[in-house]
Amino acid sequence: MEISIDPMSGVAIYQQIRDRVVEAIARGELRRGDPLLSVRQLASSFAINPTTASKAYDLLRQESLVASNAKSGTFVAADPRTSVPSEAFMEDYTVRLRTLLAEGRARGISDEELRRIFMTLTREFVQTGDQ
Amino acid sequence: MNIGMTVFGLATLAILALAMVLTPSMSRPTVPLGVSVPRARVNSPVVARATSRYRRWCIALAVVATVGLVSTRTHGWSLSVWLLSYAAAGMVVFAVCRRPIIAAKHAEGWYDGVPVRVVASVTRQESPVSVAWPVHLLSIALATVGLVTLAVAYSGLPDPFPVHYDANGNADRWAEKSLLSVFAAPTSAVLGSVAMLAICLLVARRHDPFLPDGDPGSARRVAGAQAQNLQRGVAWVSVAMSVLLGVISLSQVGRLSPAATSTVVWGATLAMLVPTVWLVWNSARIQRNTPPTEGGGPDSPDDDQLWKWGLFYINPHDPRAFVPKRNGTGLDPNLGHPAGQLLVGVSGALLVFAIASALLGH
Numbered sequence: 416m417e418i419s420i421d422p423m424s425g426v427a428i429y430q431q432i433r434d435r436v437v438e439a440i441a442r443g444e445l446r447r448g449d450p451l452l453s454v455r456q457l458a459s460s461f462a463i464n465p466t467t468a469s470k471a472y473d474l475l476r477q478e479s480l481v482a483s484n485a486k487s488g489t490f491v492a493a494d495p496r497t498s499v500p501s502e503a504f505m506e507d508y509t510v511r512l513r514t515l516l517a518e519g520r521a522r523g524i525s526d527e528e529l530r531r532i533f534m535t536l537t538r539e540f541v542q543t544g545d546q
Numbered sequence: 547m548n549i550g551m552t553v554f555g556l557a558t559l560a561i562l563a564l565a566m567v568l569t570p571s572m573s574r575p576t577v578p579l580g581v582s583v584p585r586a587r588v589n590s591p592v593v594a595r596a597t598s599r600y601r602r603w604c605i606a607l608a609v610v611a612t613v614g615l616v617s618t619r620t621h622g623w624s625l626s627v628w629l630l631s632y633a634a635a636g637m638v639v640f641a642v643c644r645r646p647i648i649a650a651k652h653a654e655g656w657y658d659g660v661p662v663r664v665v666a667s668v669t670r671q672e673s674p675v676s677v678a679w680p681v682h683l684l685s686i687a688l689a690t691v692g693l694v695t696l697a698v699a700y701s702g703l704p705d706p707f708p709v710h711y712d713a714n715g716n717a718d719r720w721a722e723k724s725l726l727s728v729f730a731a732p733t734s735a736v737l738g739s740v741a742m743l744a745i746c747l748l749v750a751r752r753h754d755p756f757l758p759d760g761d762p763g764s765a766r767r768v769a770g771a772q773a774q775n776l777q778r779g780v781a782w783v784s785v786a787m788s789v790l791l792g793v794i795s796l797s798q799v800g801r802l803s804p805a806a807t808s809t810v811v812w813g814a815t816l817a818m819l820v821p822t823v824w825l826v827w828n829s830a831r832i833q834r835n836t837p838p839t840e841g842g843g844p845d846s847p848d849d850d851q852l853w854k855w856g857l858f859y860i861n862p863h864d865p866r867a868f869v870p871k872r873n874g875t876g877l878d879p880n881l882g883h884p885a886g887q888l889l890v891g892v893s894g895a896l897l898v899f900a901i902a903s904a905l906l907g908h
Contacts, residue, residue, distance in 0.1 A: 416669040460667060
């Protein structure tokens with residue numbers, strides 16, 4: 416399962432890795448139980464400091480999307496088929512999404528265009544995440 | 547230096563010159579002379595001029611080294627000094643000829659607005675590169691033949707046992723016949739073949755970033771073909787080394803005359819260069835014959851700051867001790883990694899020792 420990052424982006428590399436893994440889980444390309452590379456292997460894959468690779472996994476662990484143990488290493492801990500979002504998560508997610516949508520609206524993106532973008536993106540996840 | 551050594555020296559110089567001249571052809575087109583450039587600039591006039599200039603200098607220096615080698619062939623230091631000098635001069639020429647590309651890139655903002663990406667896997671994937679197992683097993687078998695031959699003939703071997711020969715095939719150092727003196731070299735040959743296989747297995751399982759180079763489809767095909775070419779080439783070099791060491795063992799058993807020993811050993815040594823030539827030539831052919839794909843894609847990032855003079859990779863944040871070569875095919879040490887520093891330090895010390903030995907005639 417390959418992901419691509421932009422080393423020139425203003426977004427930190429560990430954040431980009433975290434974001435791409437989340438998107439892969441949403442699309443169903445990564446499923447619960449799928450093994451991930453170790454921190455060192457991930458660092459070698461991207462030619463980055465192991466501390467940066469570790470930060471990416473830390474973010475994913477905090478969100479319970481990834482877990483680690485001595486026997487299995489690091490693996491995907493959640494996916495659309497098996498996860499049930501908590502009320503706290505839904506509240507937080509709604510707050511963040513409100514801000515994201517507001518950013519577009521504030522820049523002049525119309526309601527219709529916002530809905531179109533939303534539908535296009537969710538269609539991408541729904542089609543593969545349910546397979 | 548005898549005729550065999552002179553021919554070997556000239557052949558090695560020719561192969562070194564071929565590798566240096568073909569280095570731009572073996573390398574990714576987006577790193578001409580070790581300078582990162584976007585795909586759209588690969589055919590820029592400044593790149594073509596710099597590459598052409600570099601190649602002309604490589605050929606001119608090869609002519610100088612050839613004349614120098616032939617005219618000083620009676621001296622023991624001739625081969626090592628001229629080969630090393632040519633390699634060093636080639637590096638200087640490389641570092642100088644790339645400067646116009648760097649200047650043009652900065653002056654014209656070649657990377658302004660160019661999307662760049664690095665691609666890598668987050669899951670364990672089956673390596674697309676297969677190790678040339680049959681060839682490695684052949685190498686181990688050939689090395690074992692030498693060992694077994696000496697074991698069978700052990701009782702009839704001379705005591706003291708010759709452990710070193712000069713360039714004319716005359717034994718010039720002896721040791722008391724023992725398991726160590728007789729079997730050290732052929733055992734090393736077997737262990738060396740096994741070590742080459744182990745190294746190839748490790749290389750096949752590497753995790754490296756994939757660089758899209760503005761044409762991910764083509765870049766992926768080339769990277770895969772180059773990796774496979776390297777596996778096959780190294781395996782055949784291992785076979786050639788086993789053949790050479792096996793020939794030496796058999797010549798000791800066969801009690802060949804010094805002239806016959808010299809001919810056979812130098813012949814096997816020259817044959818050892820064949821897989822190297824094949825590896826270099828095929829690497830350039832892969833780059834040349836891989837067609838571009840439609841549509842293009844993101845470029846690879848400009849990482850010139852990680853490559854000193856375009857030749858030496860220095861990145862203390864990268865956990866890899868070895869990285870894919872920027873120029874040519876194979877791996878380069880990461881001089882920002884302790885293991886890379888140790889390797890270069892030890893290699894440098896051995897080189898200095900070899901040059902000093904040659905100059906002092908020991």
